[in-house]
Amino acid sequence: MRSPQRTHGASLAVRPLVRDSSLVWLASGIVGVSFGAVSVAGGLPLWVPVVMSVVVxxxxxxxxxxxxxxxxxxxxxxxxxxxxxxxxxAAFSLAVAETIGGGRLTRLVGAHLVTDETVAFALAQQDPDRRRAAFWISGLGLFAVWNAGVLAGAFAGSALGDTARYGLDAAFPAVLVALVLPTLRTDRAVRRSALLGAALALAVTPAVPAGVPVLVALCGLVLHRPAQGEVTAR
Structure with missing residues (x-):
């Protein structure tokens, strides 16, 4: 049986993760509303964005x-x-495979929660236990808020007007930058990979469809070779 002190300590340890995750949840909810509204306003049945958000x-x-x-x-x-x-x-899943842990069902659920945001938030934590907690807290919360936002946006339909004018597409990148900055400042290997990936993504952006630059940015991983001494220091 857990002592009151341990329970209180665990609660205090979770609170900062919930607080930090809430920024991602807020951005997710806003973009989810946009997605639902755009889909229905464009002529798709309400169930299409809702089911897609749960399954995809x-x-x-x-x-x-x-x-x-x-x-x-x-x-x-x-x-x-x-x-x-x-x-x-696929690359993200490999990065957090040990973090998800658990049995087959746990890994299946965890794989469904793997997103840019949950991976970035989890890997920003240094302690393995805290990393696991960050993944599940951010992942489950993000899934719930995203789907709630999509449902609300789908019901709102065309009432929101042109959703592009609100600049909602900037919400996720801003949050992701905030999450990865601590790692970029302290890990030279990650910093080298990130700079190369960003340069490659920017170079191909004018010539390829949206989303493809993210795939190209993965080429920056070729530089992810920790300098001597960094492996033992982590």
Whole structure:
């Protein structure tokens, strides 16, 4: 049986994670409202963005797939677009495989929660236990808020008007930058990879569809070779 002191200590340790995750949840909810509204206002049935958000659960892939559908493309073309953009999560899953832990069911649920935000938030933690807690807290909260936002936006439909004018697309990048800055300041190997990845992504952005620069940025991993002494120091 846990002592009151241990329970209180665990509660205090979780509070900062919830507080920091709430920034990501807020951004997710706002963008989710935008996605639901854009989908329904464009002519899709309400159930399409709602079911897609539960089953697919990938913001950029969902926006791209809906864009294909609204442009007249078929379901296969939309699915192929989403799959292409989501290939980056394969690398993300490898990065947090040990963090997710647990049995087969736990890993299955954890794999569904792997996103840019949950991985960045988890890997920003130094302690393995705190990293695991950060992944599950941010992941479960993000999933709930994203789907709630999509549902609200779908019901709102065209009432919001042109959602692009609100600049909602800047919310996620801003939060991600805030999450990874501490690691970039302290880990030279990560900093080298990030700089190369960012340069490559910026170079190809004018010539490729949205979402593809993220995949190209993964090429920065070729420089991720920790300097001598950094491995033992971590």
């Amino acid at each position: 659960y990938a913001g950029s892939a969902q926006f791209s797939a809906v864009g294909v559908l609204l442009a007249g493309g078929g379901p296969l073309a939309a699915a192929a677009t989403g799959l292409l953009l989501n290939t980056r999560t």
